[in-house]
Amino acid sequence: MSLGFINFTTSDTSSLGILVVDSSQRYGFIWINRVSQKEYIRWQKYSISYPRIVNFTNGGNFSINPSHQYKIIATIDGGYCFVMAGPSGNNNSSFTDAQWVASAVFIRPSYYTTQPSLTYQYMLQAISMNIETCDNTYYEPGLASTLNISDTNFIVDTIYQLWSGGYLLVVRWQPNNTFTGYIYDPQGNYFSIWNGPSLFGNLVIPHGVFTNNTVWMFSDVTSTTPDTSSWELMTTIATKFVTLDHVPDNLNINITFPNTTEHHYEDKELPAINMTFYNQIALSARNISIYQDSGRDLVLSTFASPNSQYYVVMDNNFVKDFMSNEPLSGANWSFSTGPKSDEYLGNSEYALTRLNMNESSYFNSLSPKNKSEYLDQLKNELAHSSISMG
Numbered sequence: 001m002s003l004g005f006i007n008f009t010t011s012d013t014s015s016l017g018i019l020v021v022d023s024s025q026r027y028g029f030i031w032i033n034r035v036s037q038k039e040y041i042r043w044q045k046y047s048i049s050y051p052r053i054v055n056f057t058n059g060g061n062f063s064i065n066p067s068h069q070y071k072i073i074a075t076i077d078g079g080y081c082f083v084m085a086g087p088s089g090n091n092n093s094s095f096t097d098a099q100w101v102a103s104a105v106f107i108r109p110s111y112y113t114t115q116p117s118l119t120y121q122y123m124l125q126a127i128s129m130n131i132e133t134c135d136n137t138y139y140e141p142g143l144a145s146t147l148n149i150s151d152t153n154f155i156v157d158t159i160y161q162l163w164s165g166g167y168l169l170v171v172r173w174q175p176n177n178t179f180t181g182y183i184y185d186p187q188g189n190y191f192s193i194w195n196g197p198s199l200f201g202n203l204v205i206p207h208g209v210f211t212n213n214t215v216w217m218f219s220d221v222t223s224t225t226p227d228t229s230s231w232e233l234m235t236t237i238a239t240k241f242v243t244l245d246h247v248p249d250n251l252n253i254n255i256t257f258p259n260t261t262e263h264h265y266e267d268k269e270l271p272a273i274n275m276t277f278y279n280q281i282a283l284s285a286r287n288i289s290i291y292q293d294s295g296r297d298l299v300l301s302t303f304a305s306p307n308s309q310y311y312v313v314m315d316n317n318f319v320k321d322f323m324s325n326e327p328l329s330g331a332n333w334s335f336s337t338g339p340k341s342d343e344y345l346g347n348s349e350y351a352l353t354r355l356n357m358n359e360s361s362y363f364n365s366l367s368p369k370n371k372s373e374y375l376d377q378l379k380n381e382l383a384h385s386s387i388s389m390g
Contacts, residue, residue, distance in 0.1 A: 023074045023136070023316045024286070024330075028057070030072075030080055030107075038066040041082065043107065058111040065089055071134045073143055076316040076327040077285070078109040083134050083145045084116070098122060100129040102147055122149060132159035138251055140186075141326030163211045164251070165241030166191065170207060170217075173198075179207075181215060183239050196236035213238040250331040254278055256312075258335040273312060275331075280322035283357060286315035286330075309336045 017033040028047040035042050044059040064070060068086035075081055085102040098121035106114045122129065127150035134145040138161065146159040146167060157179065160168040169182040181194035199219035207217035219232045242251060257274035273288065292299055293309040311334045317327035355363060366374060 018072065020072045020074055020080065022078055023076050024078070028054075030074075032072065034064070035061070039063060041070065043080075045107075045111065060107075060111070060113055062105055062113055062116075069131055071131045071145070073134045073136065073145075075106070075143065076136055076329055078317065080107045081105070081134070081143055082107075083119070083131055085120075085129050085131050085147055087129075088121075099125055100149065102129070102131070102145070104145075119145070120147060126150060130156075132156065133161055135161055136329060137161070138163050138165070138329075141321040141324045141328060158207070160209045160215075162209060162213055162238055162241075164213050166239065168194070168209060168215060168238055179217065179219070181236075181238075186241055191239060194236055194238060196234050199232070199234055209238065213240055250329060252277055252279070252281075252328050253331055256331075256333060258310075275314075277319070281319040281328065282322050284317045284320040284327055286317045288312065288314045288318055306337050310334065 017031055019029055019031055021029045028045065031044045031046065033042045034040070040061045041064050042059070042061040045057045047055050047057045049055060062082075064084055065086055067089065068084045070082050070084040073081040073083065082105040083102065084105070086100070088098045088101045100122040101118060102120040103116040104119050105116050108114070130148040130150070132146045132148045134143070136142075137144045144161055146161070148156040148159065150156075155172045157170045157172050160170070162168055162183075165186045167184040167188070169184060170179060171182065172179055178198045180198045181196065183191045183194060185191045194215060196215065196217075199217060207215070209215050214235055215238050216233065216235045219234065253275050255274075255276040273290070289300060289312075291311040291313065292305065293311070311332065313332050314330040316330040318330060320327045363371065363374060
């Protein structure tokens with residue numbers, strides 16, 4: 001299998017290019033190179049089919065200011081967003097009043113490439129503008145990118161988007177090489193300094209933020225033993241601007257049924273998946289799947305077996321925000337079933353059936369009589385079908 005060949009010059013920023021996987025990794029990836037004296041971004045889209053066969057599906061290119069840097073976001077709907085930033089330059093009449101600008105280009109899932117859209121402009125003089133982070137937002141629909149406009153007193157090491165809203169700015173102060181963190185609210189306003197101490201460090205300092213807003217950082221300190229080094233680990237909890245109860249890894253969902261604890265189905269209760277979102281949502285393009293732990297592997301299933309472990313996988317872009325039409329991120333959770341009562345241990349099984357969007361529209365267009373006949377036919381077909389449980 002070959003990914004093909006991309007021609008580039010010695011002045012290109014990266015001869016090997018950049019690979020970015022789709023928001024759902026099973027669908028494929030995009031391969032990006034900067035070509036023609038840094039004036040164009042060339043992209044090639046590849047899909048992955050069973051069994052692990054990589055196929056070229058589409059490609060194209062668009063122009064970029066040679067002095068601009070860029071970063072890529074794999075959007076939840078299956079497309080990509082290119083964020084570009086740098087000096088405005090005299091050759092761009094749209095940005096003549098600004099010293100520094102940032103813009104975005106979208107590659108839609110249909111492979112349509114949009115024209116550049118101005119997302120930010122800085123009117124004052126500065127040393128540089130760097131793109132620190134680009135990602136889908138955790139706490140509301142949409143995308144977020146953070147820009148670092150350089151100052152002479154400190155160096156911005158990293159800007160983190162916090163899981164519970166807001167941002168953490170980690171800076172290295174000159175000339176004593178101390179690291180300090182500053183917290184900003186979701187609107188980008190300064191909120192407070194972090195609750196941890198300022199740390200001294202000569203080397204590149206590893207640090208990061210967990211999804212529970214725990215900030216961690218290693219600091220290299222002076223050792224009293226020759227030819228050895230010492231390290232200190234600091235942790236602190238960053239401010240949580242969004243404190244709603246939610247499903248793990250998804251701030252948009254409040255409650256799920258079944259939940260993540262063991263659930264026993266009682267009497268005539270019908271197993272079903274139910275998710276309560278904080279905001280109004282609408283169905284979108286992707287799917288939700290149920291897997292059963294067979295003891296050897298996971299198999300696609302329905303809620304048909306008692307005393308079993310199940311996993312629910314909701315894809316990115318399964319639903320979208322009703323007001324903004326922006327796709328929402330997916331979620332994964334697991335639960336186990338208890339024994340059914342003796343009354344329901346016979347040959348009958350229970351399952352939830354959901355029509356797709358086209359079939360739902362067709363069903364809603366039917367008269368009450370035709371709807372009844374449709375349901376009778378559907379129940380008859382299901383009664384004579386078999387479900388493989390692996």
